[in-house]
Amino acid sequence: MVIVVRPGATKAEVREIVDLIESKGLKTHFSEGTQVTIIGVVGDKTLLVGTPLEALSGVDKIVPIAESYKLASRTFRPEGTVLEFPGCRVGGKELVMMAGPCAVESEAQIMASAKAVKASGAKFLRGGAYKPRTSPYAFQGLETEGLKLMRQAADAYRLLVISEITSENDLAEAARYVDMVQIGARNAQNFRLLREVGRSGLPVLLKRGIAETIEEWLQSSEYVLSEGNYKVILCERGIRTFETATRSTLDIAAVPVLKARTHLPVFVDPSHAAGRAAYVAPLSKASVAAGADGLIVEVHPEPKKALSDAAQQITFEEFDQLCRDIAGMAPICGREFRHGG
Ligand code: PEP
Ligand code: MN
Numbered sequence: 557m558v559i560v561v562r563p564g565a566t567k568a569e570v571r572e573i574v575d576l577i578e579s580k581g582l583k584t585h586f587s588e589g590t591q592v593t594i595i596g597v598v599g600d601k602t603l604l605v606g607t608p609l610e611a612l613s614g615v616d617k618i619v620p621i622a623e624s625y626k627l628a629s630r631t632f633r634p635e636g637t638v639l640e641f642p643g644c645r646v647g648g649k650e651l652v653m654m655a656g657p658c659a660v661e662s663e664a665q666i667m668a669s670a671k672a673v674k675a676s677g678a679k680f681l682r683g684g685a686y687k688p689r690t691s692p693y694a695f696q697g698l699e700t701e702g703l704k705l706m707r708q709a710a711d712a713y714r715l716l717v718i719s720e721i722t723s724e725n726d727l728a729e730a731a732r733y734v735d736m737v738q739i740g741a742r743n744a745q746n747f748r749l750l751r752e753v754g755r756s757g758l759p760v761l762l763k764r765g766i767a768e769t770i771e772e773w774l775q776s777s778e779y780v781l782s783e784g785n786y787k788v789i790l791c792e793r794g795i796r797t798f799e800t801a802t803r804s805t806l807d808i809a810a811v812p813v814l815k816a817r818t819h820l821p822v823f824v825d826p827s828h829a830a831g832r833a834a835y836v837a838p839l840s841k842a843s844v845a846a847g848a849d850g851l852i853v854e855v856h857p858e859p860k861k862a863l864s865d866a867a868q869q870i871t872f873e874e875f876d877q878l879c880r881d882i883a884g885m886a887p888i889c890g891r892e893f894r895h896g897g
Pocket of ligand 2: 658659828854864865
């Protein structure tokens with residue numbers, strides 16, 4: 557449940573609410589909006605039976621949250637979450653573009669990628685250093701060296717860094733180099749990893765699991781939020797269905813569904829959904845039209861020579877055209893995006 561604090565309530569009145577709840581063994585989470593302050597209460601609610609919360613002077617009303625996820629629910633933060641980064645805001649009017657290769661392969665490759673995606677309007681440089689490959693014999697990523705190269709390239713072109721981690725053992729190392737960690741589809745229900753990322757306080761882009769329902773995905777996000785880390789972006793990347801024409805089936809409907817159910821920003825990864833470069837632009841545009849707050853796109857200097865996901869990475873020129881098109885669409889969708897940043 558959430559407790560809506562009476563407008564104008566004093567700090568002491570708010571403290572009284574929190575103390576009463578915590579004295580019963582439940583946890584409180586704060587959401588201070590421009591209009592209202594909301595206290596999220598998590599834990600076993602039966603412990604509150606007989607506790608006269610409504611009678612406290614600081615309480616305006618008590619709203620039950622029926623959903624299995626509590627802190628991720630729209631009810632907890634009705635106005636939506638906006639994440640602030642140097643040079644961009646995620647979850648507001650601005651559309652935020654993240655782009656770069658599937659994997660960091662070399663200094664020259666990541667430098668060229670950073671230069672190109674920055675010139676087209678990206679704010680984040682993506683690139684995998686720890687690659688979750690289906691085959692243990694496939695290229696596994698440059699690990700720490702890859703993270704260093706990304707940081708260097710991003711700093712050279714004033715970009716932010718997003719990179720995936722696949723184990724909590726890599727969290728401390730990654731935290732030295734990235735501005736945001738990615739939890740990939742294969743780890744979307746690795747609850748231990750989610751908790752550790754929550755504890756780290758690092759911004760996180762949480763992909764949807766390959767066979768995860770929206771409800772389960774929101775519960776995955778709840779693992780991060782329940783550790784007090786609200787810097788979470790949800791990223792639809794396609795799900796496993798009977799269709800084989802695309803690598804995964806992009807669930808466009810997930811975008812408006814999530815916008816209704818949660819306050820967290822919603823991104824789309826058209827690249828892993830499509831599996832084919834030719835489908836990336838149309839799926840990107842559909843995602844923006846559906847209300848996505850941003851995109852994460854795989855871009856490579858020479859896609860055909862890529863060490864991973866060669867079929868789906870787009871060229872610098874294709875990415876540039878996509879950014880031009882999105883800049884044209886943005887105002888119609890009530891968003892802001894400038895080609896060239
Ligand atoms: C990636 O973004 O590099 C990736 C592996 O994506 P996903 O986890 O969505 O498959
Ligand atoms: Mn990839």
